[in-house]
Amino acid sequence: MTVQTLTIVTDDGVRLAVEVYGPESAPVLLLSNSLGTTMAMWDPQLADLSARYRVVRHDGRGQGQSTCPPGAASMDRLGRDALTVLDALGAARAHFCGLSMGGMVGQWLATHAPERLLRLVLANTSACMAPAAAWQARLEGVLSHGMGPLAQASLERWFTPAFLAAEPEQAEWIRQMLLANDPQGYAACCAAIRDMDQRRTAALNTVPTLVIAGQADPATSVADAQFLVDAAGDARLVTLPAAHLSNVECPQQFTQAVIDHLG
Numbered sequence: 001m002t003v004q005t006l007t008i009v010t011d012d013g014v015r016l017a018v019e020v021y022g023p024e025s026a027p028v029l030l031l032s033n034s035l036g037t038t039m040a041m042w043d044p045q046l047a048d049l050s051a052r053y054r055v056v057r058h059d060g061r062g063q064g065q066s067t068c069p070p071g072a073a074s075m076d077r078l079g080r081d082a083l084t085v086l087d088a089l090g091a092a093r094a095h096f097c098g099l100s101m102g103g104m105v106g107q108w109l110a111t112h113a114p115e116r117l118l119r120l121v122l123a124n125t126s127a128c129m130a131p132a133a134a135w136q137a138r139l140e141g142v143l144s145h146g147m148g149p150l151a152q153a154s155l156e157r158w159f160t161p162a163f164l165a166a167e168p169e170q171a172e173w174i175r176q177m178l179l180a181n182d183p184q185g186y187a188a189c190c191a192a193i194r195d196m197d198q199r200r201t202a203a204l205n206t207v208p209t210l211v212i213a214g215q216a217d218p219a220t221s222v223a224d225a226q227f228l229v230d231a232a233g234d235a236r237l238v239t240l241p242a243a244h245l246s247n248v249e250c251p252q253q254f255t256q257a258v259i260d261h262l263g
């Protein structure tokens with residue numbers, strides 16, 4: 001696969017690491033990663049999606065190779081980062097697929113910039129992840145003690161016990177991705193989730209939307225996904241036999257569901 005790598009600078013000076021794959025003439029598909037991962041989380045989907053779409057993936061601010069100023073990020077800021085990427089690539093409209101925090105960015109785009117979206121995939125996500133105190137505790141924990149203490153519990157939310165037992169190399173790949181996080185960048189994104197509540201704007205989503213949920217996801221439940229479907233004007237639900245990182249645990253089913261929706 002041929003990749004074009006670039007750095008896009010936002011209006012607040014953040015450097016976003018971006019990769020572009022696939023035919024130049026194909027519709028753009030922007031992928032948005034979850035908290036604690038990088039754009040590499042989309043590796044299982046890359047070959048199939050880039051055969052059909054102009055796939056653009058980037059490390060969200062504070063993750064991977066993307067920078068982040070100290071302090072809190074916000075969902076508004078993460079959403080405007082996504083628009084900055086589209087603007088820099090000259091993409092007037094694009095498909096968007098985001099998982100967890102990436103799906104929160106997708107919700108923000110559906111509300112604030114629907115004219116930029118073709119079709120939307122919201123995977124393993126929620127309109128609100130209360131209580132705020134839990135996010136505050138998590139961000140204070142990483143700033144004081146680093147990523148290490150979080151790793152095992154995160155993997156146990158992100159994958160089912162059966163997957164962890166059957167696919168130790170995949171689990172280790174994701175564990176190393178999480179451990180490599182800059183605690184300051186991770187904390188900035190925790191603050192964005194802490195302060196987010198998109199429940200009252202969810203009904204403004206009229207973009208054709210696929211919501212994907214993991215049947216065994218303890219972080220963002222099937223009920224959270226159903227809320228997004230019920231609120232939106234044109235949405236349907238697919239559930240997969242997975243926990244939170246359903247695109248890694250059920251890669252073929254996830255990819256097929258996305259292709260079926262985007263066409």
Ligand SMILES: O=C(O)CC1=CCC(=O)O1
Nearest residue numbers: 034035100101102154219
């Ligand atoms: O790590 C978690 O708690 C799950 C999660 C919430 C937002 C996100 O991107 O991952």
